[in-house]
Amino acid sequence: ELSNYSPWEDDGWVPLTKSGKQKSPNQIRNELQRYIDQCKANGTSNQTRIIEQMGVNSNSFRKFMDPSTYVNQWNATANGTYWSAAKLLAKVAYEKELAKATGSGSKRKSTRDDYDSDDYDVQAVTKRYK
Numbered sequence: 490e491l492s493n494y495s496p497w498e499d500d501g502w503v504p505l506t507k508s509g510k511q512k513s514p515n516q517i518r519n520e521l522q523r524y525i526d527q528c529k530a531n532g533t534s535n536q537t538r539i540i541e542q543m544g545v546n547s548n549s550f551r552k553f554m555d556p557s558t559y560v561n562q563w564n565a566t567a568n569g570t571y572w573s574a575a576k577l578l579a580k581v582a583y584e585k586e587l588a589k590a591t592g593s594g595s596k597r598k599s600t601r602d603d604y605d606s607d608d609y610d611v612q613a614v615t616k617r618y619k
Contacts, residue, residue: 495580495583496579497575497576497579497580497583498576502576504517504575504576504578504579512575513562513563514553514559514562514563514565514566514568514571515556515562517571517574517575517578518553518554518556518565518574520574520578521554521574521577521578522554524539524577524578524581525539539577542577543570543573543574543576543577544573545569545570545573546569549568549569549570550570552568552570553565553568553570553571553574554570
């Protein structure tokens with residue numbers, strides 16, 4: 490059963506793959522870019538609004554999104570965009586899963602319907618952090 494519990498709001502939360510490993514900055518970067526592209530394509534949002542929604546500085550966002558900025562990709566976890574993007578993507582996937590589980594959903598297309606929540610195993614994450 491899914492509830493309104495939000496594991497990504499806990500201190501110490503880490504974005505995990507289905508196998509239980511921490512998601513790399515490259516994985517988060519790619520998922521975020523896909524999400525931004527989908528929002529632009531269906532007209533539900535744009536990059537500027539998503540950056541504002543994450544609450545990150547546009548320069549930090551630009552730096553994070555350029556993989557050549559970091560010699561070692563894991564250094565990008567020090568950039569707040571990594572954590573903000575991971576939380577945003579987890580929330581979007583969770584809301585999509587919750588809508589699917591409760592059978593509710595709006596008739597109009599939303600970004601949650603487009604984002605591929607298979608990238609996050611929401612039930613495993615929720616169970617792990619309850």
